[in-house]
Amino acid sequence: MRRSLTPEIGWIELEILRPNELFDGFKSRLNMFALHFDEVINLPQPWIVLAQSARCAVQVMRYGDRPVFGIQAHPEITPERARMLMKGLAKRAPEHISTVEKVLAGRPKDDELAGEIVRRFLAL
Numbered sequence: 001m002r003r004s005l006t007p008e009i010g011w012i013e014l015e016i017l018r019p020n021e022l023f024d025g026f027k028s029r030l031n032m033f034a035l036h037f038d039e040v041i042n043l044p045q046p047w048i049v050l051a052q053s054a055r056c057a058v059q060v061m062r063y064g065d066r067p068v069f070g071i072q073a074h075p076e077i078t079p080e081r082a083r084m085l086m087k088g089l090a091k092r093a094p095e096h097i098s099t100v101e102k103v104l105a106g107r108p109k110d111d112e113l114a115g116e117i118v119r120r121f122l123a124l
Helices: 079-092 094-106 114-123
Strands: 002-017 029-039 046-053 060-063 069-071
Touching: 002 079, 002 094, 029 079, 079 094
Parallel strands: none
Antiparallel strands: 002 029, 002 046, 046 060, 060 069
């Protein structure tokens, strides 16, 4: 893991790279909220990358064929909660104020998949 050169702040598009039980039947590109300044790089075996975004090569990963996953983005955060987080970020990290203002001025693009992803995970 390392500090990301281009942090993801706001709504992003994930590209599903491999079929998997968490995302089967969904579109190949999903929209959800992200707020992170670090990124995973150089996954050791048996970790597998399942999804990526334009700025983050490892958005979703899985430990081999086991039901152990890591998700960088935040499908569990609703657009309303994301706006609250963004307002808090603006106060705590003024160096990101221009990005935060753009996110708050835009319309959330969120597929609201948290419930279904959690149900699928628990079924595994």
